[in-house]
Amino acid sequence: MMYKILDKINSPKDLKNLKEEEIFLLAKEIRKFLIKNISKSGGHLASNLGVVELTLALHSVFDTKKDKIVFDVGHQSYVHKILTGRREKFGTIRQYEGLSGFPKRNESEHDCFETGHSSTSISAALGMAFAGDIKGDSNEIIALIGDGALTGGLALEGLNHLGSSDANLLVVLNDNEMSICENVGGLSDYLCNIRINTVYRKLSKHMIDLVSSVPIVGVKASQTAVKIKDGLKHIVMPGALFDEMGVKYFGPIDGHDYKTLVRALEELKKIKGPKLLHVITKKGKGYKFAEEDPSSYHGVGKFEIDKGVMKVKSENYSQTVGETLEDIFNDDTECLAITAAMANGTGLENLKIKYPKRVIDVGIAEGHATTLAAGIASTGTKAYFAVYSTFLQRGFDEIIHDVALQNLPVTLLIDRAGLVGEDGETHHGMFDLSYLNLIPNLTIFAPKDKSELRRIIKQTHSLKTPVAIRYPRGNDLDIESSKEDDIFKWETLKKGTKIAILATGKMVHNALKASRELETEYNIRCEVVNSRIIKPLDIQTLEDIARDFTHIFTLEDNSIAGGFGQIVLSELNKLNFSGKAVNIALPDSFIEHGSVDILYDKYGLSSNKIKMKVLDTIGKTNLFEEIS
Numbered sequence: 001m002m003y004k005i006l007d008k009i010n011s012p013k014d015l016k017n018l019k020e021e022e023i024f025l026l027a028k029e030i031r032k033f034l035i036k037n038i039s040k041s042g043g044h045l046a047s048n049l050g051v052v053e054l055t056l057a058l059h060s061v062f063d064t065k066k067d068k069i070v071f072d073v074g075h076q077s078y079v080h081k082i083l084t085g086r087r088e089k090f091g092t093i094r095q096y097e098g099l100s101g102f103p104k105r106n107e108s109e110h111d112c113f114e115t116g117h118s119s120t121s122i123s124a125a126l127g128m129a130f131a132g133d134i135k136g137d138s139n140e141i142i143a144l145i146g147d148g149a150l151t152g153g154l155a156l157e158g159l160n161h162l163g164s165s166d167a168n169l170l171v172v173l174n175d176n177e178m179s180i181c182e183n184v185g186g187l188s189d190y191l192c193n194i195r196i197n198t199v200y201r202k203l204s205k206h207m208i209d210l211v212s213s214v215p216i217v218g219v220k221a222s223q224t225a226v227k228i229k230d231g232l233k234h235i236v237m238p239g240a241l242f243d244e245m246g247v248k249y250f251g252p253i254d255g256h257d258y259k260t261l262v263r264a265l266e267e268l269k270k271i272k273g274p275k276l277l278h279v280i281t282k283k284g285k286g287y288k289f290a291e292e293d294p295s296s297y298h299g300v301g302k303f304e305i306d307k308g309v310m311k312v313k314s315e316n317y318s319q320t321v322g323e324t325l326e327d328i329f330n331d332d333t334e335c336l337a338i339t340a341a342m343a344n345g346t347g348l349e350n351l352k353i354k355y356p357k358r359v360i361d362v363g364i365a366e367g368h369a370t371t372l373a374a375g376i377a378s379t380g381t382k383a384y385f386a387v388y389s390t391f392l393q394r395g396f397d398e399i400i401h402d403v404a405l406q407n408l409p410v411t412l413l414i415d416r417a418g419l420v421g422e423d424g425e426t427h428h429g430m431f432d433l434s435y436l437n438l439i440p441n442l443t444i445f446a447p448k449d450k451s452e453l454r455r456i457i458k459q460t461h462s463l464k465t466p467v468a469i470r471y472p473r474g475n476d477l478d479i480e481s482s483k484e485d486d487i488f489k490w491e492t493l494k495k496g497t498k499i500a501i502l503a504t505g506k507m508v509h510n511a512l513k514a515s516r517e518l519e520t521e522y523n524i525r526c527e528v529v530n531s532r533i534i535k536p537l538d539i540q541t542l543e544d545i546a547r548d549f550t551h552i553f554t555l556e557d558n559s560i561a562g563g564f565g566q567i568v569l570s571e572l573n574k575l576n577f578s579g580k581a582v583n584i585a586l587p588d589s590f591i592e593h594g595s596v597d598i599l600y601d602k603y604g605l606s607s608n609k610i611k612m613k614v615l616d617t618i619g620k621t622n623l624f625e626e627i628s
């Protein structure tokens with residue numbers, strides 16, 4: 001056996017008989033296990049290292065077969081997975097057909113709600129509480145939320161509602177002073193003030209003592225405890241904001257002190273109604289490198305345990321965005337850029353260092369960020385919002401109502417468009433073309449490579465209207481092409497006859513590869529068109545293609561529903577195209593996690609699958625006579 005205690009933990013029930021020193025050893029073993037496994041699979045390391053004792057305490061006090069813990073974002077649910085029967089499968093986490101990196105209801109009865117996007121836990125938990133109330137359920141409901149996720153508008157809406165309700169709901173606020181980068185905003189400052197005031201800390205410890213000294217159990221105990229709390233409110237000030245909102249605040253307490261955690265949770269179980277326990281933890285706890293640099297260890301790829309993650313200056317699309325904006329910022333001294341807690345992920349980190357006042361981090365608040373950009377743009381100043389495709393879903397109404405309706409000069413730099421891989425269904429950027437296509441006044445681009453991305457960002461800087469530019473996670477080699485042609489027109493990259501593939505963004509690479517193989521293996525020459533502008537479509541070129549080709553394929557890494565292909569089909573209809581038009585796109589369903597290459601192949605976007613689709617469509621039998 002490699003782990004003395006951990007190897008015997010197959011369900012939370014196995015925690016019950018452990019002595020305190022065994023729990024201490026178990027926490028150590030879990031950290032070792034996490035580091036060892038994540039160094040091989042990649043994943044969210046630092047957040048999980050920080051919640052080991054907290055998760056152990058939650059599982060010691062609550063029974064997740066009936067009690068519900070909603071993990072906000074869910075990236076910190078690894079310890080929960082390990083304790084709830086998924087230890088042996090843990091090596092498969094985030095890999096195709098393996099465990100998900102987020103809570104999944106079909107993975108375990110202990111996962112009550114699925115997450116991935118931030119700030120949903122309080123709303124979801126409150127919904128459970130209301131439903132439970134009607135049904136007469138007596139189970140406990142807990143929202144486990146980080147200090148970063150608490151800055152999200154949805155969490156604040158949930159908290160606001162919770163405070164006015166009498167729902168029996170415990171919010172456990174896991175405060176590690178970090179979002180992915182440093183946490184930002186007034187609420188974050190407020191929590192910081194609570195933390196640094198040691199007098200408060202002593203008083204709040206005293207508060208737990210007071211509550212736990214109440215001898216009565218049940219409703220009476222809760223009422224007495226609440227009275228004590230109310231009585232002390234004016235002396236014990238930490239968390240007054242929550243108290244005033246109607247959510248009883250307790251804490252802050254040390255989130256690495258298992259015994260105190262268990263005691264606090266046991267006592268809070270007796271107090272009915274909305275309450276919040278403020279727990280202080282250290283992100284990356286127990287792994288030197290992660291403690292020193294929690295940002296870099298938030299989400300990691302494979303790494304060597306002794307050396308830590310290798311910091312290489314990555315050449316990727318996000319980096320290109322940061323560098324291009326830097327050029328623009330140097331020339332136009334007024335324009336501003338916005339990130340919603342993702343400065344490093346979107347490549348704005350260095351720009352923020354150079355122009356701290358002109359790169360605004362709003363916290364996890366994509367809706368707010370979009371309207372903020374609209375406000376900036378309403379003064380005539382160009383606003384850039386760099387955001388992951390999947391998180392921009394949070395800003396849908398704001399794009400329509402605040403940006404597009406007023407036709408304002410906001411540029412949405414949409415990172416992680418298409419499949420992202422291991423984060424899976426909550427994170428694939430596969431809906432943006434669908435949700436953007438329907439918005440009037442918006443110009444949408446999907447550049448084929450980094451050079452084109454740079455060129456499009458630069459050339460659209462002078463536009464006074466809304467622009468959206470989508471690009472994928474990671475890197476691609478640039479494709480040889482005519483550098484100076486018009487970005488508002490499609491570009492023919494490879495000449496062909498009869499068959500044309502209209503490809504967007506990253507998919508241009510796969511289309512080119514497929515067409516080369518079709519030519520060498522079957523002597524079929526496909527035209528490959530870089531359809532870099534999606535809205536408005538390049539109708540002139542489409543007309544030429546409809547006239548000259550018999551088979552038209554569209555290719556995109558977006559959902560087929562409402563994507564590029566469907567728009568092209570409707571235009572071809574208007575043009576009375578009489579040949580065959582086929583959409584190659586992601587299906588109208590959620591796509592699981594796994595490496596991008598596996599998923600491309602499974603869903604028909606790999607060059608090989610594109611080739612097969614072309615062959616199938618044209619009919620292999622009379623292939624050479626009809627097509628070549």
Ligand SMILES: Cc1ncc(C[n+]2csc(CCOP(=O)(O)OP(=O)(O)O)c2C)c(N)n1
Nearest residue numbers: 047116117118146147148149178179180341
């Ligand atoms: C809507 C949305 N925006 C952005 C993210 C990216 N994201 C994932 S975790 C995270 C930081 C969360 O910080 P916190 O809640 O404090 O948890 P910690 O990582 O510190 O444990 C961010 C910004 C997300 N998952 N969802």
Ligand SMILES: CC(=O)[C@@H](O)[C@H](O)COP(=O)(O)O
Nearest residue numbers: 073075116299345416423473
């Ligand atoms: C949990 C979460 O939303 C982020 O941590 C996300 O996993 C980051 O993804 P990238 O690795 O693509 O930046």
Ligand SMILES: [Mg+2]
Nearest residue numbers: 146147148178
């Ligand atoms: Mg945090």
